[in-house]
């Protein structure tokens with residue numbers, strides 16, 4: 060891509076000019092934007108960059124490991140992998156209100172990030188994968204999908220990392236341009252075309268209290284759902300697809316036995332910006348295969364339903 064190759068060179072020069080010999084910290088979320096920002100900055104300043112990935116345990120199945128391996132093994136970018144899964148799940152215990160979940164996660168995220176950033180001696184800059192739409196407006200009533208820090212930063216106070224100067228190389232780009240830049244930087248298509256994912260992660264896809272067992276169940280079911288969507292060649296027709304683990308038990312039969320287990324809702328929408336969205340019209344056989352596999356392969360789920368609400372009046376997420 061001619062224009063992206065030019066943009067890449069221009070940004071590398073700009074980053075070098077801004078940063079000089081200073082040290083930069085980049086918060087990785089596991090998503091496309093912060094990854095592309097980090098790879099671009101690394102190209103510009105190499106070892107002056109340290110990435111910090113706070114693993115909340117609330118990402119999709121295996122996505123944390125994928126990000127760590129991409130950065131360490133493929134790009135050889137210095138990465139601090141903070142294993143904070145237990146902290147986050149501990150902090151969420153007993154909480155079921157959606158906004159309280161968001162605030163709890165956001166506050167803890169900042170504390171953990173701040174502590175790690177403080178260990179990186181002499182850092183002057185904080186890099187973020189802020190995009191143009193994030194600069195202009197927040198697209199969600201809950202905070203909007205965006206960079207690792209912005210999406211969590213709804214809690215007030217002024218943490219230490221805020222004293223750092225910002226490096227935001229993607230500020231002029233839209234999502235599809237970031238994807239093109241990612242490809243230009245050697246990221247594979249499957250990675251750059253990932254669906255948007257909310258900062259609070261799976262916690263807002265488990266209505267009611269979040270427990271480690273529920274997170275595991277949801278991760279397993281969600282992975283099967285996305286696997287079937289990919290196999291059917293539908294992934295790129297969809298803006299976001301995900302599963303929601305409901306706090307409702309219903310009756311089923313398995314062999315000769317009666318079961319009494321959780322309901323899983325599947326959601327998929329088309330959209331151009333997340334502001335409005337239509338439910339996705341799946342071919343029925345694909346949904347049927349998802350339901351069969353999920354009930355057979357995921358312990359604790361015996362019924363699968365599909366959400367046919369568009370936005371408005373529904374929201375994309377359930378919380």
Ligand code: XMP
Nearest residue numbers: 199201203204205210257258333374375376
């Ligand atoms: P809703 O549910 O408001 O979602 O229709 C619109 C878009 O925003 C994402 N979303 C969030 N992103 N933090 C985020 O970073 C959040 O708390 C949050 N809540 C919703 C949602 O995934 C969709 O892309």
